[in-house]
Amino acid sequence: MSFTRNPASMAAPSxxxxxxxxxxxxxxxxxxxxxxxxxxRFATDAPQPHPLWYWPDYLRALVITGxxxxxxxxxxxxxxxxxxxMVYLLxxxxxxxxxxxxxxxxxxxxxxxxxxxxxxxxxFSFDVEDTQYLFTLGVMLIVALVIANLMVxxxxxxxxxxxxxxxxxxxxAMSRELAVATDAQAMAAAAVRHVSxxxxxxxxxxxxDARGCLSPMSSDGPLGKExxxxxxxxxxxxxxxxxxxxxxCIKDAIYLPLQDSRRVRGVIVVYPQPPTRALPxxxxxxxxxxxxxxxxxxxxxxLAEAAEAARISAERALLRNTLLASIxxxxxxxxxxxxxxxxxxxxxxxxxxxxxxTTLGNLIERKARDMSQLLTNVLELMQMEFGNAALRxxxxxxxxxxxxxxxxxxxxxxxWRTVVNLPTDLPLIxxxxxxxxxxxxxxxxxxxxxxxxxxxITLSAAAAEKSVLLAVADDxxxxxxxxxxxxxxxxxxxxxxxxxxxxxxxxxxCRAAARLHGGDIRAMNNAGGGAxxxxxxxxxxxxxxAPEDEDGNxxxxx
Amino acid sequence: xxxxxxLILIFEDDQAIQNVLRMLFEANGFRVVIADTAARxxxxxxxxxxxxxxxxxxxxxxxxxxxxxxxxxxxPVPIIVLTARTxxxxxLAAFENGADDYVMKPFSAPELLARVRAIVRRHVRGELPMGxxxxxxxxxxxxxxxxxxxxxxxxxxxPLEHRILETLARHGDRIVTHAALIKEVWGPHxxxxxxxxxxxxxxxxxxxIDPSRPRHILTELGVGYRLVTDPGAELRG
Numbered sequence: 191m192s193f194t195r196n197p198a199s200m201a202a203p204s205x206x207x208x209x210x211x212x213x214x215x216x217x218x219x220x221x222x223x224x225x226x227x228x229x230x231r232f233a234t235d236a237p238q239p240h241p242l243w244y245w246p247d248y249l250r251a252l253v254i255t256g257x258x259x260x261x262x263x264x265x266x267x268x269x270x271x272x273x274x275x276m277v278y279l280l281x282x283x284x285x286x287x288x289x290x291x292x293x294x295x296x297x298x299x300x301x302x303x304x305x306x307x308x309x310x311x312x313x314f315s316f317d318v319e320d321t322q323y324l325f326t327l328g329v330m331l332i333v334a335l336v337i338a339n340l341m342v343x344x345x346x347x348x349x350x351x352x353x354x355x356x357x358x359x360x361x362x363a364m365s366r367e368l369a370v371a372t373d374a375q376a377m378a379a380a381a382v383r384h385v386s387x388x389x390x391x392x393x394x395x396x397x398x399d400a401r402g403c404l405s406p407m408s409s410d411g412p413l414g415k416e417x418x419x420x421x422x423x424x425x426x427x428x429x430x431x432x433x434x435x436x437x438x439c440i441k442d443a444i445y446l447p448l449q450d451s452r453r454v455r456g457v458i459v460v461y462p463q464p465p466t467r468a469l470p471x472x473x474x475x476x477x478x479x480x481x482x483x484x485x486x487x488x489x490x491x492x493l494a495e496a497a498e499a500a501r502i503s504a505e506r507a508l509l510r511n512t513l514l515a516s517i518x519x520x521x522x523x524x525x526x527x528x529x530x531x532x533x534x535x536x537x538x539x540x541x542x543x544x545x546x547x548t549t550l551g552n553l554i555e556r557k558a559r560d561m562s563q564l565l566t567n568v569l570e571l572m573q574m575e576f577g578n579a580a581l582r583x584x585x586x587x588x589x590x591x592x593x594x595x596x597x598x599x600x601x602x603x604x605x606w607r608t609v610v611n612l613p614t615d616l617p618l619i620x621x622x623x624x625x626x627x628x629x630x631x632x633x634x635x636x637x638x639x640x641x642x643x644x645x646x647i648t649l650s651a652a653a654a655e656k657s658v659l660l661a662v663a664d665d666x667x668x669x670x671x672x673x674x675x676x677x678x679x680x681x682x683x684x685x686x687x688x689x690x691x692x693x694x695x696x697x698x699x700c701r702a703a704a705r706l707h708g709g710d711i712r713a714m715n716n717a718g719g720g721a722x723x724x725x726x727x728x729x730x731x732x733x734x735x736a737p738e739d740e741d742g743n744x745x746x747x748x
Numbered sequence: 749x750x751x752x753x754x755l756i757l758i759f760e761d762d763q764a765i766q767n768v769l770r771m772l773f774e775a776n777g778f779r780v781v782i783a784d785t786a787a788r789x790x791x792x793x794x795x796x797x798x799x800x801x802x803x804x805x806x807x808x809x810x811x812x813x814x815x816x817x818x819x820x821x822x823x824p825v826p827i828i829v830l831t832a833r834t835x836x837x838x839x840l841a842a843f844e845n846g847a848d849d850y851v852m853k854p855f856s857a858p859e860l861l862a863r864v865r866a867i868v869r870r871h872v873r874g875e876l877p878m879g880x881x882x883x884x885x886x887x888x889x890x891x892x893x894x895x896x897x898x899x900x901x902x903x904x905x906x907p908l909e910h911r912i913l914e915t916l917a918r919h920g921d922r923i924v925t926h927a928a929l930i931k932e933v934w935g936p937h938x939x940x941x942x943x944x945x946x947x948x949x950x951x952x953x954x955x956x957i958d959p960s961r962p963r964h965i966l967t968e969l970g971v972g973y974r975l976v977t978d979p980g981a982e983l984r985g
Contacts, residue, residue, distance in 0.1 A: 555856065582837075584941060587945045587949045589949055589959065589960055593960060593961060593962055618942055
C-alpha cells in the first residue's frame with residue numbers, strides 16, 4: 191500500500207455499495223459495532239479480519255424473521271392479527287438487541303413484509319385487501335424501526351463506555367509502568383511491551399539525538415513464539431519525515447511521532463501482526479494516545495536528566511568557586527608573608543643582623559612548605575573528585591607508613607609530643623602508600639593546628655578480623671561541638687573564624703582516600719578528652735605474609 | 749676533602765632555582781655549571797666532565813629521564829634527580845634509568861647539599877669495604893655476620909636479614925630500589941615485596957633505637973630503601 195495520510199483508506203477498501211448513502215450508514219454502524227467488540231477483547235484473542243460490511247448479521251436478521259414467522263404461523267388460527275404483530279415486534283426487539291443498526295432496519299422491514307405476506311389477507315400475497323392494513327403495516331414498521339434504533343443506541347452507548355473504560359485501563363497500565371521507569375531506555379521498553387500486548391504488534395522506539403538523528407531505543411519480541419524477535423526493519427528516512435510532519439503516518443508500518451510539549455523527540459514504529467492486518471481508527475487513536483503518553487514520559491525523563499546535570503554542574507561550580515576563593519585566600523596570606531620577608535632581607539639599609547635574617551629565612555621556608563602542602567592537598571582532592579582515580583596499590587607495613595608520616599611532619603611537630611603505639615603483629619596492607627601517608631599526615635597536621643604545643647599526639651593501630659584500624663588521637667581540647675561527620679565535608683574547618691591556614695580540605699581528602707581503599711574514617715572525642723580520628727582499612731585475605739628464610743623456616747622471632 | 753675542586757653540573761631551566769642552587773653550591777666550595785636545556789647540559793657534561801650531576805626532570809626541550817639515560821650511556825658520574833612530590837612513578841623510572849638519588853621539590857638547601865656531599869664522598873671513595881657497620885649502638889661485622897650491642901649483648905640476625913643489610917650497606921647512603929634489593933637477596937625469580945617489607949620491619953625492631961621512628965633504615969616511598977649510617981650528617985650538612 192502506498193503512503194497515505196488517510197487511515198480509513200488503509201483500514202479497508204471501500205465496497206462499491208458504500209457509495210450508497212444508506213449503505214454507508216450501515217457500514218459505519220457495523221464498523222462501530224465491530225470496534226466495540228474488538229476493544230473488549232483486546233488483550234485476549236487474536237483479532238479477525240475486519241470488513242465494514244459484516245454480511246452474516248444481515249443473514250441473521252433474515253433468519254430471525256423466518257423464526258418469528260415460524261412461531262407466529264401456528265398461532266394465527268387462534269390469535270388475532272394484533273397479537274401476531276406483537277410477536278413480530280418482539281422478534282424485532284430481540285434481534286435489535288444483538289444486531290447492528292443496518293441489520294436491525296433490515297429485520298424491521300423483513301418482519302413487516304413477512305407479516306404482510308403470511309398473515310394479512312389475502313394470505314401468501316403482498317396485496318392488501320383492506321386498506322386500513324396499510325396503516326397497520328406502516329405503524330408496525332415505524333414502531334419496529336424506533337425499537338431497533340433505541341436498542342442499537344443503548345447497546346452502542348454501553349459499548350462505547352466499555353471501550354472507553356478498556357482504553358483507560360490499558361493506558362493506565364502503561365502510564366503506571368512509565369511512571370516507575372526512571373530513564374528513557376526503560377520507558378521505551380515499557381511502551382514497546384504494552385503496545386505489543388495491546389495491539390498484537392511489534393514495535394520499536396526511535397529517539398532523536400542532539401543532532402536529530404533517530405536511533406532505535408529498544409525492541410521487544412511480544413509474539414514470543416521464536417523467543418526474542420529481531421529488531422524490526424524500519425525506514426529511517428521515512429521516520430525522519432514523520433518527525434518533520436509531526437503526525438501519524440502509515441507506510442509498511444504505523445509511524446507515530448513522539449511529540450512532547452515542545453517538539454518531536456522521536457518516533458514509535460508499530461508493526462501490526464500479521465503485517466497485512468489493518469488497524470481500525472479506534473486503535474489508531476488509541477495508539478496516538480500511547481505515543482503521547484510515551485512522549486510525555488520521555489520528556490519527564492529528559493527534564494529529570496537535565497535537572498540532575500544542572501545540579502551536578504552547580505555543585506561542581508560551587509566546589510570550584512569555594513576552592514578558588516579558599517585557595518586564593520590561603521595562598522595570598524603566606525605569599526604576602528613571603529614577599530614581606532624577602533623585601534626585608536633584600537634592603538641593605540635595614541642592616542638586619544644574622545638572627546633576624548635567620549628568622550626571616552625560616553619563615554620563608556615554612557610558608558613555602560605550607561603552600562606546597564596546600565597545593566598537594568588540592569591536587570590530590572581534584573584527582574579523587576574529578577579524575578578516574580585508580581589506586582596504585584602495593585603491600586605496605588603499617589609501621590613504615592606511620593614512620594613516613596612522622597618524618598614528613600617532623601619539623602611541624604617539633605613542639606608536640608608524639609607517641610607511637612603499634613603492635614608488632616600487624617598484617618601488611620594493600621594500599622596506595624602515598625594516600626595513606628597523606629591521611630596520617632593530614633591528621634597529624636590537623637592535630638598540630640588545633641591543639642596547643644606540648645599536647646601529646648598518639649598514633650596507634652590495631653588489627654581486627656578483616657581490617658586494620660589506625661588512630662590518631664590527642665589530649666587537646668577535643669572536637670568542636672556538633673556532628674563530627676561535618677568535619678569531613680569540604681571547606682569545613684573546626685573553627686570557622688580562626689586564622690588557621692588551610693582550606694579545610696585535609697579531612698575531606700582523608701575521607702576520600704580512605705573510601706577509595708574501601709575503608710572509612712570517623713572522628714570522635716576520646717573518653718579521657720581530646721580528639722580521636724579512626725581510619726579503618728580492609729585487609730585482603732593474605733596467605734603468606736610471614737616470610738620464610740632460606741631454610742624454609744617461618745621467621746617466628748620477634 | 750677536596751671539595752673545592754668538585755664540579756657540579758645542574759640541569760635546571762628556572763632562573764630563580766638556578767640562582768638558589770648556584771649560591772648554595774658556590775658557598776659550599778663547588779664549581780657550578782648550569783644548563784637550562786637538556787641539549788646544552790649534555791654538551792656541558794662531555795666538555796666539563798662534572799663530578800656530580802643534578803637533573804630537574806621538567807626540562808623545556810626533553811624529558812629529564814632521557815638525560816639520565818643519555819649520560820649513563822657513557823659515564824658513571826653520580827646523578828641526583830630533582831622531582832616533584834606527586835610524581836612517584838617518575839621517581840622510580842629515574843632510578844631504573846640510572847639515577848643515584850633524588851631530592852623532592854620543594855627541596856631544602858641543607859638536605860640537597862647533604863645528599864650531594866654524601867654521594868660525591870661515596871663516589872670518590874668507591875664502594876664500602878665489607879667491614880664493620882656501626883648503626884647507633886649496634887655494630888655489625890658484615891663479613892663475619894655478627895652483630896653486637898655496645899653493652900655486649902648479641903643481636904641475632906637471620907641470614908636473610910644479614911643479606912638485606914649487607915646489600916643496603918654496599919650502596920652506602922644511596923637508595924636501593926625494591927626490585928634491586930629483592931633480586932640481590934632472594935635471587936632473580938622472586939618478585940614479592942611483602943617478604944621484604946616484613947624483614948625490613950624485623951630489622952628495624954632489632955637495630956633501631958625507636959623502630960617506629962627509624963633513623964638508619966629509611967623507606968623511600970614507591971622507590972626503595974636507604975641505609976643511613978650517620979643520621980646526624982644530613983643535619984650537620
